[in-house]
Amino acid sequence: MALHPVVTRVTERVIERSAGPRRRYLDRMAKAKSDGPARAHLSCSGQAHAFAAAGPDQDRLAEAVNGNLGIVTAYNDMLSAHQPFERYPTLIRDAIRAGGGTAQVAGGVPAMCDGVTQGEAGMELSLFSRDVIAMATGVALSHNTFDAAVYLGVCDKIVPGLIIAAQSFGHIPAVFLPAGPMTSGLPNDEKAKVRQRFAEGTATREELLKAEMAAYHGPGTCTFYGTANTNQMLMEFMGLHLPGSSFVNPNTDLRDALTVEGAKRALSLSALGNAYTPVCDILDEKAFVNGIVGLNSTGGSTNLLIHLIAMARAGGIILDWEDFVDLSEVTPLIARVYPNGMADVNQFHAAGGLGFMIGQLLNAGLLHDDTKTVGGDGLENYTHEPKLDAGALTWKKGTGESLNTGILRPTTEPFQETGGVARLVGRLGQGVMKISAVAPEHRVVEAPCRVFHDQEEVKKAFKAKEFEGDVIIVVRFQGPKANGMPELHSLTPMLGIMQGRGQKVALVTDGRMSGASGKVPSAIHVSPEALDGGPIGQLQDGDVIRVDAEAGVLEILDEGVLKRPHATADLSDNQWGAGRDLFNAFRANVGSANTGASVFGDF
Template identity: 55%
Template structure:
């Protein structure tokens, strides 16, 4: 093992000792009651299978048959989740083939950040994760189940499903992906059209045509944002079938993987003699493997929040220093948009997760000795699924990348580190991802232009007020202020300014999404402005320094001057009402800071 990987892992184990032991004790106590269906009264059980077919009722009366919970984030508006409408029938059929039963336990909400970018609904996005966790717990609360299938892909959805399922960590659990859509309009062309629109050189019709050619069919969006980062990290944790993440939806191979995943989770169940649950698989080593996957691929910055919350749900305590130290030691091995021009389909065709896991295992960057849904050992994930004459079969990963421009080797990395940095200084603490930022832009020092609302930036851009070197500050965007929306809407404007030759950067207590790209952006900054953080004291013209290589985020003011300034105030009432936002006031009040996972569950700890 690489020394830094071991060092960070051991530090996490020691830091988490008490919370992890407490979590496992709760899970083992629940396991001792298995099967929970056997503890139900006759009335309870009758309610639980009243709508079942006679054969399923007979099976559920027996305690040696598994009942598989289906928890799904299906809806037919999200392209990534629309394919899930077929999955429950496939899962039920596979369960019947194993002499078991599958019941649709519950659905969870699933919103699309692509639809809500720059809209009021985006202010519900972060909190939808904890809402999904709670709805997953409600779905599983009936104690009817011996195993869990989780159907989800996108941004807050996979983290929410995992957080909820970890409360039932005594049960074996498998995540079943649906796969990406085929490649559409090339990403470089999409980016060009967006910037032309931002400059007013083309109209809405041309922009909509380009966007529709990019996002054009069922399946996950093909750029490497939060949704595809979810799939990458989950596979590295051994919670998918090997190589399952990026197989296209509605294909025979995808259906075969769904059937096989159902059969495998049944084999892991207590009625089939299984002894391990999700709690045993999501341990400190699995979490470190997920972080390595994030860093080696330049994945979504959202996971500097979400994976902290997932780990905490399993009693594991991680922080941004862990990310930064791992990032310093982990090479960059992929070039997937926005960190390159090719998409997730090109990555999969180049060798995908099996090749990447093989490379990292051989070089000592991953823990092999973990429990997975396939059994002990991550080496099982160096295989790619395929359909053969007898159905699903597994083929060894390619020894060499089939697209070295998209997926490289440890011997020939694209960069020596993972490109994620923690920034700290008199403006607070935040993160920056530089895997898509040119080295000459890693450090920006320029006068501040301060906005209290993201919509103000467009008007300033169109008026020409930003045609200069500047660090744009967008504040009052933290979890307690307005739910910490993604500010991806700002990307084309900032990109145009940089292309015009200006030195430009962004500092915000909001998020910048998994699609953050070539402009240096200090994000997730806390203490947030609403709580009197230093960003609330910044004024137009103050010189701000973003230094990714030096891990610095500062304003060129002495401590006394900065402290003497009155904090800016913003009337947020308009962002707390309408579009359902009034229902989430308690979440805004109780949310922890980003380095705590911005969660309402652990917002008052530590």
């Protein structure tokens, strides 16, 4: 199928925009490749340090003739999504050793859970943790003793941080090894109903906790389609997972087989063999365009409108929100997974999953098929499903038809003709909205605003019954420079209650919403942020705002607003407690949301 002209045009625009920084990046990778791993060139003392704890692998490491695989892990046993990684290093070492190579845990990186810190002070470290993860990975791999690397990470900031670092070491191959989703528990829509009842005061805290624990009940990723599972989708669309591996449940024979094969595949792609495929060759402009198409077609997390930009810049590729919107206009939404629908990711996977979607999008000319991947050349490989045949891992052609059209549909019969992301622009600045779960009748709201500097103030006003008519709630001084750009997901239940009453309601903020943000129209990531002089800082209660996701408008209706002085806010409480005092340098140096909200600047 011929490539869609808009996909071609956006790709060419990205290549042209990125020409200078991309060339400089590839030149650096070429030099790093020519230098090679330092393992064989270390001093005797250096080698002794590097191999001292390697046990039976010491001699092989010293000989430096076989491949050495670095493992970077986000394991901890407090987070369900990362707990399964506890077993991975042993699986990987044994498999690589049996093949004549070696594997070492290069280092660990932090992994925090936005679900735990939601509405808490720790959420203000969440976005910054991505760049900490990238730096921690840089430290892990800085010993320069590895021929390839595998990255064990799943959730919201972990995968983007690992990708940023993997590109810093882009001269070596990288394979990302997921843990998979937990098995299905209490349906997400039932959990959401209990949350709303609790917000209204008709459910007890004991009832709420029981519902939450029935939904989040075992090892693996949360089963809704938030940022974590959007990350897993991207790793397949961009060619860094093995085909079909994203949504295989933890602690199963198939999951273990995919982990072992992923480790073997990483070393097979190293410069020691004949199929050298460094990650800098995989993550090119076409791969990122494929990722954006995947984001739109699945109605994925708005967090990726920040992370994909930061991830791309690490490889010298410059993305703009305009690219996301142009691709959204020609990409049909062909998946409904909670909060965009009732199904969870296990049901999505069973209905045909990513393999079906990739096949559909390839046939519609919406994906580049000529990309390099860890599954081989061409994205067509990702229409195949992994199977165990008498204990051996194989791949077989996946289904060409949806097994549940309430969850997955062909591109010829989509849930909606355009993707799940909208960019809003006007005198209030620019922002983005996840519209895949917002009903068409709720996508345009024009109403007076109420302005707050803290989400707790919004909750107090709600409890005091201050929101009676149509209203646009503005929560400002929530940007990366102000307080690290926390998610405001804890506002979702009360906003949903207001919308359910028949009120026209929307949220406008320079902060973020959860990757699970749903049915209430939310113009988020508003840039410039209030602390950076953005017009959002000039609003007052009663100013009329228009939020129009259909036309892409974020507008102040009274021009006089822009003549006012900017508001100020006391942010001193955002600078200490829960580790926030350690991140002053991050807040002082972070970029804007529309450029990736990164502390690294241009690479």
